[in-house]
Amino acid sequence: MSSFSDKDTAGNKIDQYLSDAGIDDLTEMVLALSAEVCILRDRIDTHERLADLGKPLTLENTEDFEPDQEVMAFRSEQRQKVIAKVLRVFRENITRDIEAHKN
Amino acid sequence: MAIATHNPIMIERSQREASEQAYVVDLKKFIASDIDPICRELADTVREVNLPEINEQSRDEHIVVRKKLEKTKPYRDWVHLMRTAQDMMWDSIATPLDRQLEALNTKADIKNPRGSVTVDPGFTVPRYLTKSDVHRMPGGYAAINADGDVRQGAMYDLGGFIYHMGGNNGTLNDARGHTLMSHIYARDPDFNPQRILEMGCSAGNSSVAISGYLAGTEMHSIDASAGLVNYAHARAESMGATIHFSQQDAAATNFEDSSFDMVCSCVMLHETSKHTIADIFNECYRLLKPGGLMVHLEVPYRYEDLDLWGRIRADYEGQHNNEPFWRGFLEVDLETIAQQAGFIDRIETYQDVTRKAERGGGKMREKSLGVHRSWYIYSAIKPK
Numbered sequence: 349m350s351s352f353s354d355k356d357t358a359g360n361k362i363d364q365y366l367s368d369a370g371i372d373d374l375t376e377m378v379l380a381l382s383a384e385v386c387i388l389r390d391r392i393d394t395h396e397r398l399a400d401l402g403k404p405l406t407l408e409n410t411e412d413f414e415p416d417q418e419v420m421a422f423r424s425e426q427r428q429k430v431i432a433k434v435l436r437v438f439r440e441n442i443t444r445d446i447e448a449h450k451n
Numbered sequence: 452m453a454i455a456t457h458n459p460i461m462i463e464r465s466q467r468e469a470s471e472q473a474y475v476v477d478l479k480k481f482i483a484s485d486i487d488p489i490c491r492e493l494a495d496t497v498r499e500v501n502l503p504e505i506n507e508q509s510r511d512e513h514i515v516v517r518k519k520l521e522k523t524k525p526y527r528d529w530v531h532l533m534r535t536a537q538d539m540m541w542d543s544i545a546t547p548l549d550r551q552l553e554a555l556n557t558k559a560d561i562k563n564p565r566g567s568v569t570v571d572p573g574f575t576v577p578r579y580l581t582k583s584d585v586h587r588m589p590g591g592y593a594a595i596n597a598d599g600d601v602r603q604g605a606m607y608d609l610g611g612f613i614y615h616m617g618g619n620n621g622t623l624n625d626a627r628g629h630t631l632m633s634h635i636y637a638r639d640p641d642f643n644p645q646r647i648l649e650m651g652c653s654a655g656n657s658s659v660a661i662s663g664y665l666a667g668t669e670m671h672s673i674d675a676s677a678g679l680v681n682y683a684h685a686r687a688e689s690m691g692a693t694i695h696f697s698q699q700d701a702a703a704t705n706f707e708d709s710s711f712d713m714v715c716s717c718v719m720l721h722e723t724s725k726h727t728i729a730d731i732f733n734e735c736y737r738l739l740k741p742g743g744l745m746v747h748l749e750v751p752y753r754y755e756d757l758d759l760w761g762r763i764r765a766d767y768e769g770q771h772n773n774e775p776f777w778r779g780f781l782e783v784d785l786e787t788i789a790q791q792a793g794f795i796d797r798i799e800t801y802q803d804v805t806r807k808a809e810r811g812g813g814k815m816r817e818k819s820l821g822v823h824r825s826w827y828i829y830s831a832i833k834p835k
Binding site for chain 1: 465466467470471473474475477478480481485486489490492493496497500523524525528529531532535536538539541542544545546549582583584587588589590591771773
């Protein structure tokens with residue numbers, strides 16, 4: 349089974365809601381890549397913390413590492429910064445549009 | 452047997468998979484906290500500058516504004532962003548799920564269960580649940596791969612945890628069940644039923660929470676999806692709850708007349724049409740003993756409470772999150788439907804969210820405190 353839905357109420361009408369299909373595809377690719385960047389950052393964070401504890405950076409130690417609340421909050425903050433950078437242009441477009449409507 | 456405080460059959464995630472899902476949670480949080488407010492400002496601005504035209508039209512104000520927004524790039528980008536975040540959520544679940552599906556199906560094959568699960572091979576899932584994948588969940592409610600398959604239930608359970616961003620009581624995702632019981636105990640501190648029915652139980656999150664308060668009560672939970680009741684049964688058994696699950700249509704069950712002291716549901720009604728809600732209320736009436744209680748818990752606002760952007764967001768749920776009855780439910784007059792079904796002592800309220808219901812405790816309010824702080828409740832009694 350596909351991991352993406354193919355039964356959508358928007359159906360054929362979807363084109364009228366979306367921007368240029370190529371740009372939309374690119375957005376999905378960039379978001380997927382930024383997810384991978386964040387996953388790697390979490391992995392590096394785990395390794396740094398294991399190293400601080402003097403533990404070898406084995407697959408087993410990496411998988412067994414359980415981030416506590418403080419670590420999870422730190423990682424969430426880092427992810428939010430990455431996401432804010434990736435979506436900066438979205439925010440700016442909306443703000444620009446608000447000004448354009450007012451003028 | 453005490454109910455477990457964790458769910459042993461929840462999909463297990465590697466560090467990489469947990470990181471991917473954490474990204475989706477943070478992406479959704481960012482959209483809600485940083486993108487949504489400026490979209491609201493954009494909608495208000497479009498309304499303001501087009502006020503003369505809006506006032507001339509007979510259509511709803513928010514539809515006129517939405518039609519104008521649909522021609523703008525920022526709104527279209529927002530729609531695409533929302534859809535993509537939702538699709539990334541399901542995709543992040545599919546990888547660990549597919550790896551563990553065989554093991555999960557084996558775990559779900561419970562020998563000597565306390566409760567039971569009954570799936571009807573001849574059952575036709577209502578068309579309104581098969582037409583699209585509700586919540587954009589691949590396969591929707593209805594997909595089933597084999598006898599005893601739990602795939603859709605497992606996917607829904609972890610998806611619910613991510614979707615609520617941990618705000619609905621962690622991986623148990625069961626604050627709704629506790630809040631429903633809190634309402635019942637506020638109505639009737641001596642509530643002590645012999646037999647109860649839960650409709651639209653989905654992955655069984657609320658089922659187990661409700662069951663935990665009612666030792667000795669015979670509990671039945673139904674859902675239209677085989678994959679969901681199979682999973683809900685396995686989840687309940689592995690947590691120590693005794694519940695009888697079956698695949699049934701809430702509008703036409705096979706239970707006897709006047710055979711339950713309470714019939715309830717959690718976030719089921721918004722997945723159905725106004726017409727089906729009337730059928731479900733009539734079915735609740737038929738199933739309840741005289742003096743029995745009907746309780747339905749739902750999303751924590753009504754249409755009249757929504758501002759301009761809130762109404763546009765409600766349209767999004769119908770148009771893009773495959774929730775075709777979202778707006779219809781928010782506007783439906785449950786009071787009239789319940790009255791026509793014959794119910795008395797009707798209460799329409801917002802119940803404070805709790806993770807532990809107390810007899811005689813729990814607070815009802817006229818106004819919602821908002822998402823994850825209140826749930827809307829409609830409850831009523833069948834006359835004696």
